Amino acid sequence: MFKKHLQFSFAFFVIFFFQLLVETDPKSAKLILANFHFAIKPLITISLMIFLGYHTQLRGRFAKRIFIGLVFGLFGDCFLMFLEVDPSFFMLGLASFLIGHLAYISAFYLDYKWHPSIEKKYTRIAFVVFGLFCLGFCLYLMPHLNEMKIPVMIYAFVISCMGVMAVNRMGRVNTLSFNLIFWGAILFIVSDSILAFNKFVFPFEFAGIPIMITYMAAQYFITVGAVERKLKKHSVIEAETN
Numbered sequence: 320m321f322k323k324h325l326q327f328s329f330a331f332f333v334i335f336f337f338q339l340l341v342e343t344d345p346k347s348a349k350l351i352l353a354n355f356h357f358a359i360k361p362l363i364t365i366s367l368m369i370f371l372g373y374h375t376q377l378r379g380r381f382a383k384r385i386f387i388g389l390v391f392g393l394f395g396d397c398f399l400m401f402l403e404v405d406p407s408f409f410m411l412g413l414a415s416f417l418i419g420h421l422a423y424i425s426a427f428y429l430d431y432k433w434h435p436s437i438e439k440k441y442t443r444i445a446f447v448v449f450g451l452f453c454l455g456f457c458l459y460l461m462p463h464l465n466e467m468k469i470p471v472m473i474y475a476f477v478i479s480c481m482g483v484m485a486v487n488r489m490g491r492v493n494t495l496s497f498n499l500i501f502w503g504a505i506l507f508i509v510s511d512s513i514l515a516f517n518k519f520v521f522p523f524e525f526a527g528i529p530i531m532i533t534y535m536a537a538q539y540f541i542t543v544g545a546v547e548r549k550l551k552k553h554s555v556i557e558a559e560t561n
Contacts, residue, residue: 324543327370334362335535342527360400363535364393367542374546384426385545391419392538409518413470416511420477423541427484427500430491433550437490445486453479456512463519471515478508492548499544506537 337359340347352359368389375382395415398408456475464471485504488497510533517526 324370324546327366331366331535331539334359334366338363338531338535339528342531343525357400360396361393363538364389364396367538368393371542371545381426381429381548382545384422384429385542388419388422388426389538389542391415391422395419410470413474417474417477420481420507423504424477424481424484426545427481427488430548430550431484431487433491441486441489442483445483449479449482452482452508456515460515460519467519471519474511478511482508490551492550496544496548499540499547503537503540503544506533506540510534510537 337352340351341359368386371377371382371386371389377383377386392415395412398412398415401408402412453475457472460471461468482504485501488500510530513526513533514530517523517530
């Protein structure tokens with residue numbers, strides 16, 4: 320997979336590296352990149368949008384919905400960059416990522432609809448696992464949220480739904496696409512969980528490093544998974560399930 324998209328993967332790794340430099344040592348990053356350091360974070364999703372558009376030509380509803388998710392990820396990144404200017408940008412960033420997740424959920428649902436009658440054992444497991452995560456996440460954060468209780472609860476519910484819908488693609492698409500998008504969804508949930516812990520419970524030094532590593536990997540995996548997506552023929556699905 321990396322060999323197939325070697326040039327893009329290398330370019331994305333360069334963006335990845337400089338974003339981590341911004342998170343770990345902002346002064347050095349500003350010295351090396353000058354004012355261009357403000358462009359590094361937006362380049363994460365911009366590069367992925369270009370990659371997705373180039374390989375899919377945005378043909379089909381799936382590619383379009385993933386692209387919309389990346390667009391709102393870009394908005395979210397930009398809003399969160401300027402929290403020091405206005406703390407209200409956090410809510411705008413939260414709303415942007417929420418819409419992005421809904422776009423991803425709607426894309427994953429297209430694959431579920433391709434053959435909804437597949438045995439739903441893994442769907443039931445996903446409901447239990449992500450349901451427990453959502454409940455535990457909300458209960459743990461609740462004492463720290465104050466006026467943010469409802470927005471965070473809604474967000475937790477949506478990212479949990481994204482995890483369930485990523486699981487629901489199993490058996491309906493090729494293995495590579497399924498694995499990339501599944502782990503992308505998991506990493507997105509991990510990234511958002513670390514961000515929430517750092518924001519509401521216990522701010523810790525260099526929190527941006529694990530947040531950005533998991534976030535950038537999540538967006539990369541979801542986008543490459545969309546590019547590699549191939550729906551299985553109904554005859555193949557039925558043969559595999561019999």
